[in-house]
Amino acid sequence: MSPSPSSPPPSSPASSGNHPRLLVTRKLPAAVEARALGSYDVELNTGDAVMSRDEILARAAGKDGLLVTVADRIDGALIAALPPSIRIIASFSVGYDHIDIEAAAARGLAVTNTPDVLTDATADIALLLILGAARGAASGMxxxxxxSWKNWAPTGMLGTDVGGKRLGILGMGRIGRAVAKRARAFGMSIHYHNRHRLPPDREEDAIYHSSVEGLFAASDILSVHCASTPETRRLVNAQTLALMPEGAILVNTARGDIVDDDALIAALASGRLRAIGLDVYNNEPNIDPRYRTLPDAFLLPHLGSATLETRNAMGFRALDNLDAFFAGREPLDLVTPRCRSPSSAS
Structure with a gap:
């Protein structure tokens, strides 16, 4: 099957020597593409159009690896249809819920992600959402x-202070802890729920809640940082939102499917929640249009890792994983339990 006529033409490979053959599904920062071109026979997506599954399969022919993004749905059916030459899927992301890990592992494919390097950028966006939601930035802008702004008024566009508020962190991993560090500087007290309680040196002064329900009930502001899993999908729903204090704020920089849109929109529209701040959505970029009508919804278009420095670091981390794999070493960020060595398949 040939690529779609609307898709950009493939770039020329860096060489025709013994370099591994790599398909990159989206346009990446210039420095990342330059490094890839120096190390691989690489096909770049210079036009940045999202590839269809058929196009990915067509362009994967003869390749040894894929470098994909969160916009690419690498499900079990696509993995089953990949050509036998593919041995590794490197994801330009920390989350990998867009890839069927079990199907990849069953086929013996390596899958890697890019943790650590986007922690600070995403934590900064979480604080931006907290502050923007608390201070009514969406209405002000x-x-x-x-x-419609005619003059300054003593009672006009009043927000709420974040200092002295209880910040609940749902998922106290790298990003959650980075948010807690920033929030302490604003005078917030930290509460959290995690699959496992943190050791004292990482917990610091944060208050642990053994249940999700306990965290929601103790959160004046709730920041979502858990991974998207079958257990966490729709975890923010009518029942859990009802536990939050009246006039609470919820922000999400994790994954859109952790939130039940109907429940969140109803809680904001009714005044149960004071405001929300979102950087991720169900079915993005085709978000629920009702969000656009809510004056107290502070909305960003998935900007969590969107700094040049961070996106470069993500690309270099993905290439580090590819380099290790094709050199016969285990990649640093391997998320599949087993994978084929480079010498085990043509």
Missing amino acids: AAIREG
Whole structure:
């Protein structure tokens, strides 16, 4: 099957020597693409159009590996249809819920991700959402853009302080801990729920809640940082939101499917929640249109890792994993339990 006519033409390989053959499904920062071109016979997506599954399969022919992003749905059916030459899927992301890990492992494919390098950038966005939601930034920006701001008023556009508030962190991994560090500087007290309680040196002064319900009930502001798993999908729902204090704030920089859109929109529209801040969504970029009508919804277009420095670091980390694999070493960020060595398949 040939690539779609609307898709950009493939780039020329860096060489025709003994370099591993790599398909990169999206346009990456220039420095990352330059490094890839120096190490691989690489096909780049110079036009950055999202590839269809058929196009991925067509362009994967003859390749040894794939470098994919969160926009690529690498499900079990696609993995089963990949050509036998593919031995590794490197994801340009820390999350890998867009890849069927069990199917990849069953086929003997290596799958890697890019942890650590996007922690600070995502934590910064979480704080931006917290502050933007608490201070009514969405309404304020709309007033400026629409020309409806007429004068300063003592009771106009009143937000709420974050200092002295209880910040609940759902998922106290790298990003959750980075958010806690920043939030302490704003005078917030930290509460958290995690699959396992942190050791004292990482917990610091944070208060652990052994149940999700306990965390929601103790959170004036709740920041979502857990991974998307069958257990966490729709974890933010009508029942858990009802446990939060009246006028609480919820922000999400993790994954959209952790939130039940109907429940969250209803809680905000009813005044149960004061405000929300979202950087991730179900079915993004085709988000629920009702979010756009809510004046107290501070919305960003999945900017969590969107700094040049961070995106470069993510690309270099993905290439580090590919380099290790093709050199016969185990990649640093391997998320599949087993994989084929480079010499075991043509």
